[in-house]
Amino acid sequence: MSLDRFNQLAKKWDSKPERVEGALCFVDEIFKTIKEDTSNFNTLDYGCGSGLVSFALMEQVKTVTGMDFSTGMIDIYNQKIQSLEFNNISSLLHDINNQELDFNTYDLAVTNMTMHHIKDTNIFIKKLSSSLKPNGYLCIADLEIEDGTFHSCNDGVEHFGFNINNIEKSYKDNNLKNIIVKQLQVINKPNNNFSVFIAIGQKI
Template structure:
């Protein structure tokens, strides 16, 4: 049982977390011409805070996570709300295949810092996107390692936006735009959150 399985039940009780997902979701809708014909992947979907924000505007969302606990909560929420277009998918993002030419949009909130090899992972996402498809990935801007109270499973203390842009370009993405969309106030500090948007 992973740490995230244990955290799942209380995950949505943190107002900062809910607010962050809303701001990211709104920034996605404001900057990408999202369509009800689109198939979407939300990787590291957790309990679906971002998934549910985007769900009304798209055809289908594969909510991918490696925690059964998180996906169970997501499933319960979807059933309660009678939402039919979310598919919870249990996968290990780094090890498992994510498909090819499948999605018009790939979204994510606060998961990238848990991925070891960013370039290899972004290549997988590129492959999973249809031509002209978008990615919209939100995470922390570079921080000093104080954001998480426990850094187990955290491979990056946020990201330098210029460096991330270079990796996205190297993988083949175009029209790259990295915006600051939120500040999370923790430990008396403001931690900026970016949204990286790019196209295949």
């Protein structure tokens, strides 16, 4: 989906139950896997959208920074921030294709269902890895190879999913250790079933 399309979809993003369930499933698996105290973690949610992942994990970490290139999505995200009495969340308009991320900054970087919209996934993983402090965690959830029918419109879809062996290699190439790559969930649609993987690694 293109930037325009994400801006249009933003207001209705949370209305699809599978999006909400997918984000909750991702967050649940992250905290099942990270077996240390995360209450002091500064967290990046890249391609945060309306904040389904950010708001699901905010109570278990110190801070969350949501970044996304869609003003429509960031507006919804900010409305949610304002409706909370206390929050540890902030947002930033950011395009990973054209901008850098701060180095050595986050204890946890998460990104859900965003990477298939990014052309150069090696640069994406490189930038996210570089933003981590030593021992920080990178957690990616996205589609495994699919037949191109996951989206009703493939405008802005750069990849029809990923081969998990390539993801694991990319994690290794970017100095990540303790790598786990496995199936996270299956999204059932009338036309097909789509497997979603989770990849977790820790910065050396």
